[in-house]
Amino acid sequence: DIQMTQFPPSLSASVGDRVSITCRASQSIGTYLHWYQQKPGKAPKLLIYASSNLQSGVPARFSGSGSGTDFTLTISNLQPEDCATYYCQLTYTTPCSFGQGTKLEIK
Amino acid sequence: EMQLVQSAAEVKKPGESLRISCKGSGHRFSTSWITWVRQLPGKGLEWMGRIDTSDSVTQYSPSFEGHVRLLVDKSNTTAYMQWGSLKASDTAMYFCAVETLYYGVDVWGQGTTVIVSS
Numbered sequence: 517d518i519q520m521t522q523f524p525p526s527l528s529a530s531v532g533d534r535v536s537i538t539c540r541a542s543q544s545i546g547t548y549l550h551w552y553q554q555k556p557g558k559a560p561k562l563l564i565y566a567s568s569n570l571q572s573g574v575p576a577r578f579s580g581s582g583s584g585t586d587f588t589l590t591i592s593n594l595q596p597e598d599c600a601t602y603y604c605q606l607t608y609t610t611p612c613s614f615g616q617g618t619k620l621e622i623k
Numbered sequence: 624e625m626q627l628v629q630s631a632a633e634v635k636k637p638g639e640s641l642r643i644s645c646k647g648s649g650h651r652f653s654t655s656w657i658t659w660v661r662q663l664p665g666k667g668l669e670w671m672g673r674i675d676t677s678d679s680v681t682q683y684s685p686s687f688e689g690h691v692r693l694l695v696d697k698s699n700t701t702a703y704m705q706w707g708s709l710k711a712s713d714t715a716m717y718f719c720a721v722e723t724l725y726y727g728v729d730v731w732g733q734g735t736t737v738i739v740s741s
Contacts, residue, residue: 517685548724548725550726550727550728552668552727552728554668559718559720559731559732559733559734560668560718560728560731561731562726562727562728562729565725565726565727565729566725566726566727571729601667603667603668605668605670605727605728607722607723607724607725607727608724610670610672610673610682610684611670611672611682611683611684611685611686612658612670612673612722613670614660614667614668614669614670615667616667617667617668
């Protein structure tokens with residue numbers, strides 16, 4: 517199985533800041549890496565697919581990059597509604613594991 | 624646009640069986656992978672397995688294989704996950720979702736809460 521390591525586990529930042537979250541795969545997964553946002557009591561929401569493609573309706577302050585084993589989600593101009601937990605997921609092979617999650621707090 | 628509607632919350636006793644459902648609407652259901660994801664209380668997302676709705680081929684995470692079974696009824700555009708014998712550690716929220724290699728999981732059900740308690 518391919519292991520996903522996501523960090524940091526938590527993050528605190530202010531409105532207007534730029535933050536980055538990283539996922540590292542234990543072996544190359546091409547660009548089959550996706551990012552989700554989850555708010556308490558809700559289903560996750562797709563933000564970025566195939567490493568760097570913005571899902572329809574998602575604000576352009578979200579961006580993704582990377583290929584192979586290292587991937588980054590960047591949120592620019594942080595807004596209060598970005599307070600959530602963020603997950604990465606691989607779909608290169610099964611099991612299509614998720615990262616451990618990053619809880620983002622807005623100061 | 625495809626939507627997934629999951630069955631209502633369940634409260635069961637250890638050792639009981641259970642089947643939860645995921646009703647799809649929209650043309651994508653018949654050619655999709657329906658994936659199931661577990662979320663333990665206060666914890667992260669765990670990929671459990673998926674079923675190809677076109678031919679019922681299943682793929683399971685080793686962590687869940689043998690404990691749950693994935694099924695699909697194409698005529699009713701409904702996917703199911705069933706347990707033969709529940710444990711207290713199965714208490715969780717379960718999501719069904721549509722997953723593709725390139726687009727990831729772009730459609731999610733609202734989740735079904737399962738509580739297993741004596």
